[in-house]
Amino acid sequence: MTSAPTPAPDAPVIAPGTLPRLMPRVAIRDLATHLATYGPLPASSSGLIAAVSDAGVIGRGGSGFPTGTKMAAVAKRGRRPVVVANGTEGEPASLKDRTLMLQVPHLVFDGVSVAASALDAVEAIVCIDSAHGQVASVMADALAQRVAARIDRIPIRIELSPNRYVAGEETALIHWINGGDAKPTATPPRPFEKGVKGKPTLLDNVETLADVALVARFGASWYRSLGGVREPGSLLTTISGGVATAGVYEVATNTTLAAALEHAGADLSQVSALLVGGYFGTWIPTFMAAQLTFTHESLRAIGGSIGCGAVFALPNHVCxxxxxxxxxxxxxxxxxxxxxxxxxxxxxxxxxxxxxxxxxxxxxxxxxxxxxxxxxxxxxxxxxxxxxxxxxxxxxxxxxxxxxxxxxAGAKCASAPAMLPTPITGGWR
Ligand SMILES: Cc1cc2nc3c(=O)[nH]c(=O)nc-3n(C[C@H](O)[C@H](O)[C@H](O)COP(=O)(O)O)c2cc1C
Ligand code: SF4
Incomplete structure (x- = not known):
């Protein structure tokens, strides 16, 4: 396997095969504490694209596309690209991107920074939903610390995108950055061909980029020391519904859904079905949770998808x-x-x-x-x-x-309180 960029010799290494990776128990928003916890960024990003491919990082924004392949496609365009981090998270059943940015804002920026360096990008843009004010403020503060410390080689800025579900779709986001409406268009061209200001654009989910930051520091073998063989690493899942402790959990990708739900305090005998993967996801009967893992491979076999990684547990009494x-x-x-x-x-x-x-x-x-x-x-x-x-x-x-x-046959269910959120969203720009 191709090795990752050489980490700094005194870099603290998270032990292989252990959690947490992305989700420390307490938020780390101060740059010095972040660097003391995760270690300094590697001096050079050469070799990063191959390392990300070797690590088997796949996108966490929904489609599950291999990140190294996408980075290589952008690099091959032969023009200086733009990097866009998708932190819009319009999916109502998911809180994982917001939680990630609130907990480890610098890890997200590290991923943006090393990806932009590896591609020699002209600039990088982090997109956050305009309705997620606390996230925007934590990220802006983290970015200010980084600018003061001159830690990033490529300029990074934050853009606040419209609060609409489809605004997180990649072409919609690029239209928005280019000054248009945040509406999708049929592709091609895909962002890697022609994106921000007509330049090749690497557009990745913020969790994906945090994974890239980990590979840059610790290498492909380390990344693969956790999770499934074909889809390694850890994943952030938002677990909600009929569970004692709803929230965002970091799990190895080969964890079963049942194990994650039990960890969140679910009594599976009280749960009739699960919605896996958010609102574009798949309803499954609860008994299947024991066989399925947080991998595309496992869920594709039943016609599903891991999507944004969210799992909603439907209590028995809710229709x-x-x-x-x-x-x-x-x-x-x-x-x-x-x-x-x-x-x-x-x-x-x-x-x-x-x-x-x-x-x-x-x-x-x-x-x-x-x-x-x-x-x-x-x-x-x-x-x-x-x-x-x-x-x-x-x-x-x-x-x-x-x-x-x-x-x-004419039966109506007794009305139960609505459980899955349907937030009020804003209009177009
Ligand atoms: C309607 C729609 C909404 C989407 N919303 C998001 C979103 O909020 N965040 C996100 O990262 N990806 C979202 N996506 C997926 C993006 O288009 C894109 O595939 C993803 O950001 C790429 O990042 P990745 O390769 O790291 O997964 C959405 C896709 C569709 C079709
Ligand atoms: S109207 Fe067309 S582009 Fe817009 S969300 Fe629907 S399918 Fe996508």
């Missing part, structure tokens, strides 16, 4: 279909108003779900209609927003099939 109808309506409202399948199709899917949940006379027809709507919507949007919604709803139909039959 999963009602929760699905509510978040589908919210997701439909989040469309960027550009593509027919998304603008017309997603509200129609939400209507059909509401008919079923309401046990209306049309409920049976609504169920049949859903399958036609899926075909009309899937693969036809400018971005993956409608596909993500269809996947989540389809998994709900499978997981809550008996509930659907009950609703169609």
């Amino acid at each position: 999963g279909l009602a929760e699905t109808a509510r978040i589908t309506r919210w997701l439909a409202d989040q469309n960027a108003g550009q593509c027919g399948p998304c603008v017309n199709g997603l509200p129609a899917i939400a209507d059909a779900l509401e008919h079923i949940v309401g046990a209306s006379l049309n409920a049976a027809m609504a169920r049949d209609r859903l399958n036609n709507l899926f075909v009309l919507v899937e693969g036809r949007g400018g971005c993956r927003h409608p596909d993500g919604v269809v996947r989540m709803v389809r998994s709900a139909l499978a997981t809550f099939a008996t509930d659907i039959d009950r609703h169609i």
Whole structure:
């Protein structure tokens, strides 16, 4: 394996195979304490791209794309690129990026800094949702410390992006930085070809970049000393719903969902289903949690995805279909108003779900209609927003099939408090 850039000789090393890596128990916001904990940044970033590939780092923003491959594609463009860190986290079921930036802001900046150095970028931009004021202020303070210490070779700035779900999609974010609306467009060109100011752009999730910072310091073998063989390392998961201690947990990627939930204080006998991977994720029956791990490979085998890594535990007394109808309506409202399948199709899917949940006379027809709507919507949007919604709803139909039959037979669920959040978001710039 290619070695990582040589770490400074006195670098404190987090023992291989141990946690925490990304999520220390107390926040480290002071630069001196950060460097004393993680060690100094390597003097040079040469060899970083190969080390990130060897480490097997994969993107934590949802698609699970290999980060080293993406970095190499940007480097091959032969023009000085821009690096963008995606810290927008519009996913309501997830808090992991915000928590990461609040706990270890310098680790995120380290990743941005070494990636920008390795690519000889002209500049780097960290994007944070304008509604996440505390995160923006902690990150701005950390950046000011770094500027004073002259620790970064490439200039880094922070941009506050609009508070919309689709604003975190990569092309939307780039449009926003370029002065347009934060709306996605069909690709190509992809950001690595033409992004900020028309330059090749490396756009990575903030957790991914924190992983890059760890590889830069400790190397590929160290990174691989934890987690699965094909998808190594640790991962931040937001666990919520019917658990005693909801929050963000750092787990090795080969941890089972059941083990993580039990760690968060879930009594799995009181949980009927799980929504894995956020609002573009997959509903699964609880018994599957014992076999599934936090890897794309494991979840793809059941048609799912690890997405943003969030896991929501549905308590037995809450109707999963009602929760699905509510978040589908919210997701439909989040469309960027550009593509027919998304603008017309997603509200129609939400209507059909509401008919079923309401046990209306049309409920049976609504169920049949859903399958036609899926075909009309899937693969036809400018971005993956409608596909993500269809996947989540389809998994709900499978997981809550008996509930659907009950609703169609006329039964209504006793109303329970809404559990999955549907935040009020802002408008376009
Ligand atoms: C509708 C939509 C919303 C998205 N929101 C986010 C987000 O909030 N944060 C994020 O990192 N990626 C988000 N993504 C994924 C990004 O487009 C992109 O794949 C990711 O930031 C790349 O980083 P990675 O390679 O490190 O995963 C979103 C994608 C879609 C389709
Ligand atoms: S599919 Fe939806 S969210 Fe994506 S670009 Fe089209 S209208 Fe916008």
